[in-house]
Amino acid sequence: MALLKRLAEGDRPALDFTLDGVPASGLLGDTLLTAVLTCSEHLRGSDFSAEPRAGFCLMGACQDCWVRLGDGRRVRACSTQLEAGQQVSREPGRSV
Amino acid sequence: MNAVVIIGAGPAGIRAAQTLVAHGVRPVLLDEAARGGGQIYRRQPMNFKRSPVKLYGFEAPKANALHQTIDALRKQLDYRPDTLVWNAEANALDTLHEGRAIRVAFSRVIVATGATDRILPVPGWTLPGVYSLGAAQIALKFQGCAIGERVVFAGSGPLLYLVAYQYAKAGANVVAVLDSSPFSAQARALPGLLSQPATLAKGLYYRTWLTAHGIPVHQGASLSGIDGQQRVQSLNWRNAKGQHRIDCDAVAFAHGLRSETQLADLLGCEFTWNPLNRAWLPQRDSAGRSSVAEVYLAGDGAGIMGADAAEMAGERAALALLEDSGYLLSPQRATQLEQSLKEIGRFRQGLERAFAFPESWATDAADDLMICRCEEVRAGDIRQVVREGHWEINRVKAHCRVGMGRCQGRMCGAAAAEIIACESQRSVADIGRLRAQAPIKPLPFGLEVEP
Numbered sequence: 168m169a170l171l172k173r174l175a176e177g178d179r180p181a182l183d184f185t186l187d188g189v190p191a192s193g194l195l196g197d198t199l200l201t202a203v204l205t206c207s208e209h210l211r212g213s214d215f216s217a218e219p220r221a222g223f224c225l226m227g228a229c230q231d232c233w234v235r236l237g238d239g240r241r242v243r244a245c246s247t248q249l250e251a252g253q254q255v256s257r258e259p260g261r262s263v
Numbered sequence: 264m265n266a267v268v269i270i271g272a273g274p275a276g277i278r279a280a281q282t283l284v285a286h287g288v289r290p291v292l293l294d295e296a297a298r299g300g301g302q303i304y305r306r307q308p309m310n311f312k313r314s315p316v317k318l319y320g321f322e323a324p325k326a327n328a329l330h331q332t333i334d335a336l337r338k339q340l341d342y343r344p345d346t347l348v349w350n351a352e353a354n355a356l357d358t359l360h361e362g363r364a365i366r367v368a369f370s371r372v373i374v375a376t377g378a379t380d381r382i383l384p385v386p387g388w389t390l391p392g393v394y395s396l397g398a399a400q401i402a403l404k405f406q407g408c409a410i411g412e413r414v415v416f417a418g419s420g421p422l423l424y425l426v427a428y429q430y431a432k433a434g435a436n437v438v439a440v441l442d443s444s445p446f447s448a449q450a451r452a453l454p455g456l457l458s459q460p461a462t463l464a465k466g467l468y469y470r471t472w473l474t475a476h477g478i479p480v481h482q483g484a485s486l487s488g489i490d491g492q493q494r495v496q497s498l499n500w501r502n503a504k505g506q507h508r509i510d511c512d513a514v515a516f517a518h519g520l521r522s523e524t525q526l527a528d529l530l531g532c533e534f535t536w537n538p539l540n541r542a543w544l545p546q547r548d549s550a551g552r553s554s555v556a557e558v559y560l561a562g563d564g565a566g567i568m569g570a571d572a573a574e575m576a577g578e579r580a581a582l583a584l585l586e587d588s589g590y591l592l593s594p595q596r597a598t599q600l601e602q603s604l605k606e607i608g609r610f611r612q613g614l615e616r617a618f619a620f621p622e623s624w625a626t627d628a629a630d631d632l633m634i635c636r637c638e639e640v641r642a643g644d645i646r647q648v649v650r651e652g653h654w655e656i657n658r659v660k661a662h663c664r665v666g667m668g669r670c671q672g673r674m675c676g677a678a679a680a681e682i683i684a685c686e687s688q689r690s691v692a693d694i695g696r697l698r699a700q701a702p703i704k705p706l707p708f709g710l711e712v713e714p
Binding site: 168171172173174175176177179180187195196197198201204206208213214215216218219220221222223224225226227228231233240241245246248 | 264295296297302307308309310312313317379380389390391392393394395396397401402403405406407408409410411412433435492493513523556636637638639653666669671674702705707
């Protein structure tokens with residue numbers, strides 16, 4: 168199930184990517200946050216409880232939307248544009 | 264000579280840049296976003312097609328004017344989008360652009376770093392589907408998305424009604440608006456609000472529109488908690504009549520805005536307690552001069568006054584910078600700007616009265632309420648440290664790590680201060696100020712450093 172709901176700007180080219188190894192698709196102009204949360208319900212697990220998180224501020228301040236890319240980089244999903252072929256993986260987090 | 268630098272390409276930064284360029288200066292304009300405009304006038308990605316009226320409503324002419332200004336100025340500026348300023352020292356800023364660290368020396372700097380939502384946590388606020396009001400607006404404006412299928416907006420401040428209206432207008436299902444301020448407070452605030460009748464009228468229009476479209480708007484309504492397994496499923500709120508429950512899958516909430524002051528702090532600016540903002544703010548004179556000779560402050564990053572004031576303050580600060588650099592300017596424009604800023608200041612006092620801070624929030628917060636979402640520090644953990652005898656906020660942070668996580672207290676700092684003040688029976692002005700630390704946002708490993 169998706170968390171975010173698209174209301175406008177649906178007429179854009181699709182971009183394929185993988186989410187935790189599973190094929191997924193977003194639209195050109197999506198942030199990683201939008202691409203992931205329009206086809207699933209979370210972005211990462213908390214570092215202290217492994218509870219799911221899906222970002223909070225969407226403006227680069229809360230640091231609660233970090234995901235990992237295939238090249239090893241960790242990026243803020245709210246401020247990184249989706250690119251075709253990206254391998255996005257979500258960190259499960261840990262419980263203390 | 265080192266460059267004149269502006270940090271932030273929102274309303275304040277863009278007007279500052281325009282003013283400097285008009286006097287023959289070529290400033291460096293650093294902005295974390297890919298496209299200038301700031302948050303309230305944030306631009307959608309290039310390939311999106313909605314009209315400015317769709318995106319910005321009544322504010323479309325202002326947003327357009329600002330965007331056209333930055334577009335027209337591009338060649339006359341050293342404009343660096345996608346650039347994070349993560350450290351500031353005397354005469355130099357450290358930036359990050361596409362994985363490269365670049366030091367930018369400055370002769371003078373205008374700090375226009377903007378604001379984020381002010382958050383007073385409620386149980387369940389870390390669940391997927393819960394966002395700040397600003398976030399809900401960005402999802403719609405910048406990505407064409409709603410934060411859920413059935414959305415509730417809660418808290419207080421002008422954004423509450425604006426975002427609810429924008430969502431309903433865009434076709435989202437807005438289930439309810441829960442305004443924590445009582446109607447009586449808003450009635451008392453009316454005289455102050457009348458100083459900006461056009462702004463007041465817009466606020467009333469949004470509210471009336473929501474009611475006319477059958478969207479329940481409750482005043483004196485506090486969000487008491489959000490429930491759900493893995494994501495939002497319902498919320499509870501209360502008013503004078505008792506507790507109520509609403510089924511929903513998304514919640515956006517905030518209590519006004521808070522200034523982003525970390526860079527002003529690292530630049531050595533002195534701070535004073537500002538009762539209206541209920542926050543420590545960098546000192547500035549009516550022109551925007553800080554306590555540090557080379558540092559100027561403008562826009563919401565120096566105290567919340569809104570986008571109109573930010574445009575004026577950006578221009579005023581740039582004029583002050585030019586005056587201090589030896590330019591001979593007619594004082595007329597500066598006086599006019601300061602006069603207008605003063606009037607907006609009066610309106611702002613009215614707004615603060617209308618959207619009163621919920622003074623009882625800290626008293627009502629249960630011990631297991633999560634305050635810090637980065638490191639999951641709860642109200643009870645903070646209270647325990649206070650009971651051990653600590654009350655200075657940096658000391659409390661050292662003991663329980665509240666404010667020490669990746670967001671550096673942006674999300675939890677205001678709430679932590681309220682809890683510490685309440686538990687130590689001090690005024691929130693008397694528990695000290697959370698100090699900024701570089702890097703002010705996380706940096707990647709493998710950072711390339713320019714020689």
